[in-house]
Amino acid sequence: MSKPLVSESLSDTVRSKMESELVAGHLAPGTVLDERSLAERFGVSRTPVREAVLHLAAQGLLNVIPRVGVVVPKLGIRELLELLEMLAEMEGVCASFAAKRMTIVQRAEFRAALKACRQAARNGDSKRYAGANKKFHEIIYAAAHNEWAVRQVRALRMRCAAYQRSRFDLAGRLDKSLGEHERIVAAIEAGEVARSRLAMQEHISIGGQDFADLVRGLDPNLLASG
Structure with missing residues (x-):
């Protein structure tokens, strides 16, 4: 039972850090990301990164594009x-x-x-x-x-x-x-x-x-x- 809780906590932590970077401009619109580099940056496995990305994508803050990666969307x-x-x-x-x-x-x-x-x-x-x-x-x-x-x-x-x-x-x-x-x-x-x-x-x-x-x-x- 403890393992999912740890994963959920890590996912929340990664999501919070990514939100802060979006607001601060460290992840500017048009930036292409990948799960491996994000996992290395935050010192976690790819699973909590993937969960955080999916959560942010559901909010429209990231786009997940097949064969391209994770993209910070631009606005017209x-x-x-x-x-x-x-x-x-x-x-x-x-x-x-x-x-x-x-x-x-x-x-x-x-x-x-x-x-x-x-x-x-x-x-x-x-x-x-x-x-x-x-x-x-x-x-x-x-x-x-x-x-x-x-x-x-x-x-x-x-x-x-x-x-x-x-x-x-x-x-x-x-x-x-x-x-x-x-x-x-x-x-x-x-x-x-x-x-x-x-x-x-x-x-x-x-x-x-x-x-x-x-x-x-x-x-x-x-x-x-x-």
């Missing part, structure tokens, strides 16, 4: 826009739940995260702002108290991660994002469900010139052709 421009639309909707759902359910402790953490965003924006530090921004959103997910909604958001964010990594380097983006954060905090702390949802959707939504700027700043090799 239309797919990217559609994913960002869905992300805006689901982030809005989490914000609306947080407006009803955020605890006193989480409110204090929320204000601290906003303060960190404000400081990073003031210093023009996009890297530090990205870290503070992640914390800001993680607090909202925790305050939503709805694991199903949060799972959807995390899956969408992971799928978009490679395409949003440099968004805070765009001119004026730090100040714009900070202003949006301020409005989100005001709405959630006031317990205004509809306004919280709308403020978050406007924060995540990207269209028109903003989307054009995002695409223009991407490495063309990250985008699917056609």
Whole structure:
């Protein structure tokens, strides 16, 4: 009975590490992987690697292509826009739940995260702002108290991660994002469900010139052709 548990634990560990590498950009879209090299990298046998790959493939984070191997899929421009639309909707759902359910402790953490965003924006530090921004959103997910909604958001964010990594380097983006954060905090702390949802959707939504700027700043090799 212990052997399957060990295998399952190793599979979960490998999957978690691969997810982290996808988010960090170490496994960029278009990268071709193979089970043997992954097993060597993570110091495990090929079985937990295969299980982790199948799990990630079921989420759309990897493609398993016969006679080619495991490929990190690329997004086309239309797919990217559609994913960002869905992300805006689901982030809005989490914000609306947080407006009803955020605890006193989480409110204090929320204000601290906003303060960190404000400081990073003031210093023009996009890297530090990205870290503070992640914390800001993680607090909202925790305050939503709805694991199903949060799972959807995390899956969408992971799928978009490679395409949003440099968004805070765009001119004026730090100040714009900070202003949006301020409005989100005001709405959630006031317990205004509809306004919280709308403020978050406007924060995540990207269209028109903003989307054009995002695409223009991407490495063309990250985008699917056609």
